[in-house]
Amino acid sequence: MARALSSSAKPNWISQQQFNRWQARRLWARAGLTYAVMLAFAIIFLGPILFATISSVRTDPTAYPPTLNIPQLSPRNWAAAARLGRAGANNRWWGGFAPGADVPFEIIYFVPEGQEPELPEPVVPRRRPGAGLGSVLAIDYAADYATITPVKEIERKTGRFVVRDEELSGQFVTYAFRILYEGDGPEINRLPLDITAPRRQSYARSTLSLSRLERRGRVASYDNVAPGVLGYVLYNYRRTFSEARSITTERSLFLNWVSNSFIIGFAKVLTTLLFASMAGYALARLSFPGKNLIFILILFAQMIPGQVIFISNYLVLRDGIFSLSRLWGQTTLLNSLTGVILSGLVGAGAVFIMKQFFESIPREIEEAAMIDGASQWQRYWNVVLPMARPALGALTILTFQGAWNDFFWPFVVLTTPEDIKTLPIGLLTFRNVYGGTGDWGIILAGAVMSALPIVILFIVFQKYFLEGVSFGGTKG
Amino acid sequence: MKKLAISILVLAFVTAALAQTTVRIMGYGGEDPRIVARLLDEVIGDDLAEQGITVQYEPLEGDYNAALTNALSAGTAADLFYIPAETAPGIIASGKVLPLDDLVDSGPFITSLVDTYTIDNQLYGIAKDFNTLAIHYNKDLFDEAAVEYPNENDDWDSFANKLRGVAALDDDVYGACFPAEFARFGAFAFAAGWQPFDAAGNTDLLDERFVEAFSYYTDLVKEGVAVQPSDLGEGWTGGCFATDNVGVAIEGAWILGFLRDAAPNLQFGTTFMPIGPSGERGNFLYTVAWGINADTANRDAAVAVLKALTSTDTQQFVLENGLAIPSRTALADNPFFAEGTVESEANRIVFEGAASGNVIGFQFGKVGTDWMAPINNALTAVMTGQQDVNAALSAAQNEIDALIERANR
Numbered sequence: 001m002a003r004a005l006s007s008s009a010k011p012n013w014i015s016q017q018q019f020n021r022w023q024a025r026r027l028w029a030r031a032g033l034t035y036a037v038m039l040a041f042a043i044i045f046l047g048p049i050l051f052a053t054i055s056s057v058r059t060d061p062t063a064y065p066p067t068l069n070i071p072q073l074s075p076r077n078w079a080a081a082a083r084l085g086r087a088g089a090n091n092r093w094w095g096g097f098a099p100g101a102d103v104p105f106e107i108i109y110f111v112p113e114g115q116e117p118e119l120p121e122p123v124v125p126r127r128r129p130g131a132g133l134g135s136v137l138a139i140d141y142a143a144d145y146a147t148i149t150p151v152k153e154i155e156r157k158t159g160r161f162v163v164r165d166e167e168l169s170g171q172f173v174t175y176a177f178r179i180l181y182e183g184d185g186p187e188i189n190r191l192p193l194d195i196t197a198p199r200r201q202s203y204a205r206s207t208l209s210l211s212r213l214e215r216r217g218r219v220a221s222y223d224n225v226a227p228g229v230l231g232y233v234l235y236n237y238r239r240t241f242s243e244a245r246s247i248t249t250e251r252s253l254f255l256n257w258v259s260n261s262f263i264i265g266f267a268k269v270l271t272t273l274l275f276a277s278m279a280g281y282a283l284a285r286l287s288f289p290g291k292n293l294i295f296i297l298i299l300f301a302q303m304i305p306g307q308v309i310f311i312s313n314y315l316v317l318r319d320g321i322f323s324l325s326r327l328w329g330q331t332t333l334l335n336s337l338t339g340v341i342l343s344g345l346v347g348a349g350a351v352f353i354m355k356q357f358f359e360s361i362p363r364e365i366e367e368a369a370m371i372d373g374a375s376q377w378q379r380y381w382n383v384v385l386p387m388a389r390p391a392l393g394a395l396t397i398l399t400f401q402g403a404w405n406d407f408f409w410p411f412v413v414l415t416t417p418e419d420i421k422t423l424p425i426g427l428l429t430f431r432n433v434y435g436g437t438g439d440w441g442i443i444l445a446g447a448v449m450s451a452l453p454i455v456i457l458f459i460v461f462q463k464y465f466l467e468g469v470s471f472g473g474t475k476g
Numbered sequence: 477m478k479k480l481a482i483s484i485l486v487l488a489f490v491t492a493a494l495a496q497t498t499v500r501i502m503g504y505g506g507e508d509p510r511i512v513a514r515l516l517d518e519v520i521g522d523d524l525a526e527q528g529i530t531v532q533y534e535p536l537e538g539d540y541n542a543a544l545t546n547a548l549s550a551g552t553a554a555d556l557f558y559i560p561a562e563t564a565p566g567i568i569a570s571g572k573v574l575p576l577d578d579l580v581d582s583g584p585f586i587t588s589l590v591d592t593y594t595i596d597n598q599l600y601g602i603a604k605d606f607n608t609l610a611i612h613y614n615k616d617l618f619d620e621a622a623v624e625y626p627n628e629n630d631d632w633d634s635f636a637n638k639l640r641g642v643a644a645l646d647d648d649v650y651g652a653c654f655p656a657e658f659a660r661f662g663a664f665a666f667a668a669g670w671q672p673f674d675a676a677g678n679t680d681l682l683d684e685r686f687v688e689a690f691s692y693y694t695d696l697v698k699e700g701v702a703v704q705p706s707d708l709g710e711g712w713t714g715g716c717f718a719t720d721n722v723g724v725a726i727e728g729a730w731i732l733g734f735l736r737d738a739a740p741n742l743q744f745g746t747t748f749m750p751i752g753p754s755g756e757r758g759n760f761l762y763t764v765a766w767g768i769n770a771d772t773a774n775r776d777a778a779v780a781v782l783k784a785l786t787s788t789d790t791q792q793f794v795l796e797n798g799l800a801i802p803s804r805t806a807l808a809d810n811p812f813f814a815e816g817t818v819e820s821e822a823n824r825i826v827f828e829g830a831a832s833g834n835v836i837g838f839q840f841g842k843v844g845t846d847w848m849a850p851i852n853n854a855l856t857a858v859m860t861g862q863q864d865v866n867a868a869l870s871a872a873q874n875e876i877d878a879l880i881e882r883a884n885r
Contacts, residue, residue: 064709130736214741247513416534432506
């Protein structure tokens with residue numbers, strides 16, 4: 001930018017000082033504009049992701065109007081959650097409700113002037129998960145093991161409070177009670193609580209922020225009053241792992257999906273790097289009959305969308321690539337990771353990128369190696385390939401991202417059982433189970449987690465990514 | 477002698493091993509795989525194993541109807557599959573579904589469900605469960621407004637008046653939540669005595685009974701007594717109801733599971749749909765049936781699995797676990813319905829709703845669910861005040877005629 005400015009000539013009719021000032025102004029205006037545009041882009045692209053991430057910790061992510069005042073993100077609640085988790089199951093991170101638990105709880109109500117405060121009634125409800133996979137599982141209920149000590153009033157303070165858009169004076173009354181787990185029993189991971197009070201008595205605050213206010217203000221309802229910090233903030237995340245379990249092995253489906261996606265991603269990256277660099281090198285450097293024809297065929301293959309040929313590919317996989325898979329004991333490659341990996345060993349685009357890159361490396365380097373007595377393989381493996389690191393880096397990230405996000409082909413090939421699916425198809429399962437009843441928290445949590453590896457990959461490989469793309473793109 | 481006995485034993489063993497058949501079944505994804513797994517584990521698995529049958533459930537995620545159509549045409553469809561009522565005519569017309577008249581006794585099942593899967597006097601599916609609509613009301617709101625709870629004797633007028641009473645409570649309180657969807661509104665049209673199709677297979681939206689129901693439904697919204705879910709920032713009536721600001725939600729038993737999570741303390745009751753001008757209630761029947769693939773290689777085993785999956789034991793298990801409502805009439809007396817809890821009561825009313833008044837399957841001939849689109853658009857246009865009733869319905873009539881003509885071509 002600086003060079004461009006100095007090259008603009010100064011007209012004669014203004015002084016040097018004026019010109020300098022004008023130039024400085026222009027510089028700032030340009031810088032401001034650039035930053036504004038970049039900020040706008042950042043907000044447009046990152047805003048939804050950020051908002052989704054923040055929403056994924058909320059009890060009701062779609063609550064309207066949206067707000068950034070989220071109980072799960074308040075340090076006061078973190079401290080309380082840790083304390084309560086410790087009281088519930090001696091576990092400040094994940095909480096729970098275990099034998100011997102003694103969970104203290106306080107709730108503050110606002111009682112307008114002229115009204116007599118009344119003791120609220122806490123109950124540990126027998127709350128069965130209503131929708132989603134959790135509803136089909138048989139679980140233990142905290143209600144069967146919990147006893148609540150009598151509620152005591154411990155403090156009264158006068159003050160003012162807004163009730164239904166009206167500021168009233170009155171008093172804040174604090175009540176306290178304890179939830180005990182006496183005797184022996186299983187450890188339960190959730191301790192729900194409902195506190196009912198007359199409607200004229202308004203909920204103001206409690207040890208832990210409530211999950212929702214129900215019955216038009218009568219009931220303060222808590223999903224878990226012994227959550228632990230992580231159990232409180234990452235409740236939806238925990239559910240993605242704990243609720244969806246394999247029918248046959250009882251293993252967490254989400255973990256299975258993640259590992260399947262990783263296996264496919266890594267395998268594809270390895271095969272792509274190997275085969276694309278070998279094929280690219282051959283097309284760039286070796287001369288053999290039909291080379292151009294092969295290159296044109298590769299380009300042609302790149303132009304055909306997957307949807308056009310998926311039926312034939314499907315049939316080939318169904319028959320185990322002409323019964324070849326029987327060699328290692330698989331009659332069909334459908335519903336197996338091997339099938340997905342074998343059908344995507346290397347992409348035409350990858351070969352193309354590598355060919356272009358190798359062509360950009362001066363021949364002289366290889367000639368020098370040749371004089372030193374290097375064989376064809378040594379020239380490829382020891383000389384050219386190490387120089388191709390930026391292209392390989394870009395290829396790694398592109399391939400991994402493609403494999404990780406691939407939806408269509410795994411969706412066709414991997415249908416049953418649930419254990420064999422990849423993450424994007426697994427998220428579809430979540431959407432089917434939880435989306436219908438508006439339980440978006442768990443879906444958002446799954447989606448955020450599925451985006452994480454790609455974000456990390458970009459951060460780690462960003463240098464290669466930028467270099468590689470500019471190499472691949474400009475040296476045509 | 478001993479040798480003979482041994483060889484007979486061996487032979488018997490070998491035939492038993494050979495007789496082992498795997499029956500594949502296809503259904504929805506989501507919770508269903510887990511439910512079927514529990515059924516196999518806890519109820520029907522042992523019986524089927526004795527008959528040498530193993531069952532393999534293959535869930536179809538995403539768009540079930542598209543996936544099933546693909547599987548049927550690719551020849552990879554399972555021996556048994558779900559047939560949703562709304563797309564049944566299309567699936568059955570493909571000729572890929574085995575008629576069940578000689579194979580299964582449909583007597584014990586609810587008649588209207590059997591009718592839904594009877595086409596040209598042949599039975600193609602046995603409903604596994606079903607749902608109908610019912611009135612769910614927020615007791616707190618009705619108490620606060622000092623209005624009597626809705627009950628089974630309500631007609632349209634008394635029902636609307638009760639809603640008005642609740643809506644008068646506060647600016648942000650509404651009597652009911654009415655989505656602009658035929659899937660809910662249709663029940664009112666049926667209560668007026670309207671039928672979706674005449675004998676020739678045509679739809680008449682300008683029929684005075686339809687117009688009456690349409691005006692009743694949309695007027696309540698325009699009057700501010702009822703509200704559309706989207707106006708409360710919700711996607712459906714259930715979400716609306718969970719906000720505590722809406723007196724009545726018209727939904728099926730599926731709302732119960734949702735409320736357990738979203739509003740566990742909501743004090744609600746359930747009653748039958750109001751009686752319409754025809755003197756009858758109107759209701760939809762939402763259902764999914766098991767059908768058998770006409771090309772199956774294991775017909776006998778498939779029939780055995782179908783019978784097991786719709787058996788009394790299965791349905792009792794599903795009912796008692798609160799997972800679905802049974803399609804067998806005999807289960808009307810199941811103690812679960814008489815438990816007296818809010819949920820069992822709601823389930824009973826939804827169950828009995830199938831036999832009360834003008835109950836019509838959620839089914840639209842070969843047109844499929846597209847048939848509803850013109851009506852939904854008309855509902856939206858009128859509720860939001862963009863068009864009046866006559867203009868909206870005339871436009872919808874033209875569109876629906878075109879849809880029906882295209883489907884019959």
